[in-house]
Amino acid sequence: xxxxxxxxxxxxxxxxxxxxxxxxxxxxxxxxxxxxxxxxxxxxxxxxxxxxxxxxxxxxxxxxxxxxxxxxxxxxxxxxxxxxxxxxxxxxxxxxxxxxxxxxx
Numbered sequence: 001x002x003x004x005x006x007x008x009x010x011x012x013x014x015x016x017x018x019x020x021x022x023x024x025x026x027x028x029x030x031x032x033x034x035x036x037x038x039x040x041x042x043x044x045x046x047x048x049x050x051x052x053x054x055x056x057x058x059x060x061x062x063x064x065x066x067x068x069x070x071x072x073x074x075x076x077x078x079x080x081x082x083x084x085x086x087x088x089x090x091x092x093x094x095x096x097x098x099x100x101x102x103x104x105x
Contacts, residue, residue: 002060009057013050020046034099038092044085051078
């Protein structure tokens with residue numbers, strides 16, 4: 001059972017890493033400042049999810065007290081990062097359409 005869960009978590013870790021790279025690439029390729037911030041914060045959400053999944057995966061693999069402590073810190077940090085970046089994404093998301101209207105050429 002833990003082997004299947006490990007494979008599933010590893011798959012989702014790779015997926016979130018790909019999303020992180022995708023949003024960072026989009027951040028560097030856009031010229032609009034609010035859209036840059038929006039993509040940066042979406043990449044931060046992907047990074048927070050990556051931390052959560054990696055911490056869960058390590059808890060499944062290794063059963064030591066040190067692993068539990070370090071992974072608990074990683075999971076808590078990942079949750080706070082996701083919450084913080086999600087608030088920022090919603091805030092900047094309000095202004096993306098307006099910014100695009102102002103910068104049409």
